Amino acid sequence: MRKHIFAAMAPAVLLATPAAQAQSQADLAFMPSTATVTLLNEGGKYVAIDLKHIDQGGKCRMDESATIMRIGPGASAGTTRVRYLAPQLSPGGCPFLTEFEMPSDQFALARKSFEDKKEQAENKIADLKKQLGDKWDEALGRQN
DSSP, rough: OOHHHHHHHHHHHHHHSSSHHHSOOOEEEESSSSSSEOOOOOOOETTTTTTTEEOTTTTTEEEEEEEEEEEESSTTTTTEEEOOSOOOOOOTTTOOOOOEEEEHHHHHHHHHHHHHHHHHHHHHHHHHHHHHHHHHHHHTTTTO
8 A cells, every 4th residue: 555655656756857847747657568778877876775876877676667758859760768756665676756768669668658548547547436426526525
């Protein structure tokens, strides 16, 4: 449960960063598959769960379905620079806010996965609203 709460809160916290504010809309996505990535953060990052430091240029594991956000174009053609948006809760993975690059076509797949899940969630909420009727507003504390 705590894992899901952190994962849900992380994008909101990160949308307040200057890089995210410069974009008109954050492009959130889900990592399409587990992959080893190269950490691009200047000075590296500290992994709290493993109690170790990963230097810039070091490798770490990004798990499938991890929440990521596009932060700009990659250094080479056909790549996208992204940031990991959730805290690492299992050993061996990438630290919170890790920046790395991935092929742009892979990011497009990751973005589509996110959009599909978002649409499923919106449909489920609409269905629940329809099923609950006035009780939906009561549950949320809204008055008619």
